[in-house]
Amino acid sequence: MVLLRRIPLLLLLATLGGACHGGTRGGSPLFSLEDPRGDDHGDGELRYPLREDMGPGALDLLSFRAWPESGGTRFEATFARPIAVPQRRTVDSAGNTLADLARLGFYTFNLDVYVDEDRQEGSGRTDTLPGRNLSLAPGSAWEKAIVLTPRPYEARDVLRKLWRESALAEAQRQQGSVSASAVRALDEQVERQMEERVFFPTRVRVFGPTVSFFVPDSFLGGEAKPSWGYAVAVTGATLDRRVELPALLGGVTAPRAQGLMVLGIGPGVSQERFGGGRVGGSEQSPVVDLLVPEGVRQEEVLGPNAPGWPAVVPASPALPQAPDAGGVTGEGDAPASSAPLE
Ligand SMILES: [Ca+2]
Numbered sequence: 001m002v003l004l005r006r007i008p009l010l011l012l013l014a015t016l017g018g019a020c021h022g023g024t025r026g027g028s029p030l031f032s033l034e035d036p037r038g039d040d041h042g043d044g045e046l047r048y049p050l051r052e053d054m055g056p057g058a059l060d061l062l063s064f065r066a067w068p069e070s071g072g073t074r075f076e077a078t079f080a081r082p083i084a085v086p087q088r089r090t091v092d093s094a095g096n097t098l099a100d101l102a103r104l105g106f107y108t109f110n111l112d113v114y115v116d117e118d119r120q121e122g123s124g125r126t127d128t129l130p131g132r133n134l135s136l137a138p139g140s141a142w143e144k145a146i147v148l149t150p151r152p153y154e155a156r157d158v159l160r161k162l163w164r165e166s167a168l169a170e171a172q173r174q175q176g177s178v179s180a181s182a183v184r185a186l187d188e189q190v191e192r193q194m195e196e197r198v199f200f201p202t203r204v205r206v207f208g209p210t211v212s213f214f215v216p217d218s219f220l221g222g223e224a225k226p227s228w229g230y231a232v233a234v235t236g237a238t239l240d241r242r243v244e245l246p247a248l249l250g251g252v253t254a255p256r257a258q259g260l261m262v263l264g265i266g267p268g269v270s271q272e273r274f275g276g277g278r279v280g281g282s283e284q285s286p287v288v289d290l291l292v293p294e295g296v297r298q299e300e301v302l303g304p305n306a307p308g309w310p311a312v313v314p315a316s317p318a319l320p321q322a323p324d325a326g327g328v329t330g331e332g333d334a335p336a337s338s339a340p341l342e
Pocket residue numbers: 035036037038039040060061062289
């Protein structure tokens with residue numbers, strides 16, 4: 001399947017030359033953001049797990065772009081190294097192969113994109129998805145989240161469950177007990193948030209170091225605008241949905257915070273998670289790489305005294321994009337973002 005996908009891409013590349021990017025149609029990008037090479041180290045000390053398929057560079061985001069496509073927007077992320085392809089080796093007792101579990105053509109990472117459409121302080125959410133342990137700055141509160149993950153349908157189910165649990169826990173904390181009808185109302189509220197706010201792409205292409213994914217206008221309310229804020233983060237992905245059962249002993253301990261398909265971080269080194277984590281303190285963010293605006297340091301945003309994470313606005317006044325986004329000049333080479341260059 002991968003091979004079949006590549007053939008038309010190569011033809012397109014040959015035909016359109018520099019005008020074509022990673023399998024999208026020709027033309028100018030809606031916007032283009034760059035991220036430094038070699039900063040796939042979280043707060044500066046994060047280390048990759050001891051795994052052959054995930055070494056330095058694997059989750060190092062270099063660029064994030066958006067292209068117009070019929071009925072929506074095609075986003076494109078490029079990493080420093082080719083994306084690991086799911087192999088046909090058995091990975092669980094049911095006989096599933098990695099390729100069975102990760103059908104979209106990648107399995108090592110999640111890419112979260114939090115979109116601040118109105119850029120109004122106090123409008124939107126500042127939390128991130130479970131397990132990212134990161135908060136947006138108040139001025140970057142998001143309306144929409146796009147979550148590119150290897151198992152989108154499973155991820156959706158897990159997010160629904162986690163959001164329901166946290167809504168119920170919060171209601172219990174405030175009211176003591178919660179009636180059946182109130183539980184139903186909470187579930188409906190969570191369902192609305194899932195529908196309106198979160199999108200899990202399933203039209204995905206992987207090509208070398210680049211992954212592209214389609215997001216329909218019906219979700220974003222139109223094509224992606226350079227005047228919106230984008231907060232983009234890369235995490236390591238997990239494929240299973242094992243549920244921890246901390247309450248078996250004693251039944252009163254609070255459940256450990258669970259993540260959404262996310263590989264955690266801890267001190268030392270490990271095959272199971274990222275290493276180099278801090279000892280003590282609150283839950284550390286396992287984010288490996290993220291975009292920050294000029295003047296903001298990724299290592300601080302992911303550090304122990306994390307300030308709120310500000311989104312990047314591609315058309316920020318500091319570095320305005322060319323007014324004619326549909327022009328032919330600079331095709332495939334849109335002005336760099338306000339993100340710091342190397
Ligand atoms: Ca990077």
